[in-house]
Amino acid sequence: MNVLLVYAHPEPKSLNGSLKDFAVQRLEAAGHQVRVSDLYAMQWKAPLDAGDSLAPANGTPFHPSLASKHAFENGLQSPDIAREQEKLKWADAVILQFPLWWFSMPAILKGWIERVYAFGFAYGVGEHSDSRWGNRYGEGTLAGKRAMLMVTTGGWESHYDARGINGPIEDILFPIHHGILYYPGFDVLPPFLVFRSGRIDGDRYAAVTEELGQRLDTLFTTEPIAFRPQNGGQYEIPSLILRSDISPGQTGFAAHVALEN
Incomplete structure (x- = not known):
């Protein structure tokens, strides 16, 4: 399979640089074709x-x-935009790798999204009618492809707990998972997260790469996050509000993820 890794860290000798190299080697050893956009x-x-x-x-x-x-x-x-779009079309799976800076992705990666996700390529696709509102949120140009985030953060895991001071990590990443990846059609996998990234010794690095290796080995079999498709009948059109019988009383980001049966 073809895997595109979009990498956003300025230091090759960083933890992120090491994890990027590990990921490429692991994927290639499994027989995948890998391309890296080192921004x-x-x-x-x-x-x-x-x-x-x-x-x-x-x-x-x-x-x-x-x-x-x-x-x-x-x-x-511009040629740089067209080249990255060709990589996205080539890929069966895309990994966005970055450190969590100020509760989001680095500006250079956000700029990659803004420029590469052109009108007609990643948005502005499909009909708008009384029954559909464009091909997005589960449909679109990138439907059928998988995507996963590889994210490091200096904070403790407890800081990103449901009651942690930083807020739940699921909520912090929701705009990326749902709005950047699911919007143009990706099947979005649970993220690979490394907490306390500034406190990695040899033993912990071995544990981190072991876990990452397992996630990469199952890149094409892991169940994606069960986001609700926009045009699947669960949302009213054109208001795009969840029907009253879908997760009644629930609001916020979690309402847009289907509960397990």
Whole structure:
């Protein structure tokens, strides 16, 4: 199978750099084809701007989504964007690897999402009608592919507990899992998490890589997070509110994940 690893850490000798190398070796040893987008090494341009089109409109205000749509539909995207889209189309699974900085992904990775997820490629796809509201949240260009986060954080696991000071890690990652990965169609796997990343000795590193190896070995068999599909009848259209009989009384992020039978 084809695996794309999008890696966002500036130091090759970091824990993240070591885990990235381990992941590539493990996946290749299992027979997978692996490509790595090392965003810092690539000097990836993070800001989305008019320069993302080879023929930007002159004399008119820059409209990000319309400019993205025009560039995508007319083969006018900057080459770096087009290359990353080709990698996404090639991949059967995508791993986003990053340290959790200020409760989210590093800016360079957010910029990769903003620029590569062009209008017509990752959003703005499908019909909008009384029965459908575009191909998204379980459908879309990237449907049928898998995605997983590899995330390190300096905080303790208890800090991200349901009652922890930082808030539940599931809630912190929900905008990435649901809004960035599930939105264009990925089957989203539970994340691989490393807590207290600044306190890794030899024994703990061995335990971390053992756990990571098991997750990579089951990359294509692990059950994805059971997000509710938008057009599967559980949401009212066009309001996109969960039907009253679906998880009645439940609100917030958890309402959009189906309970186990």
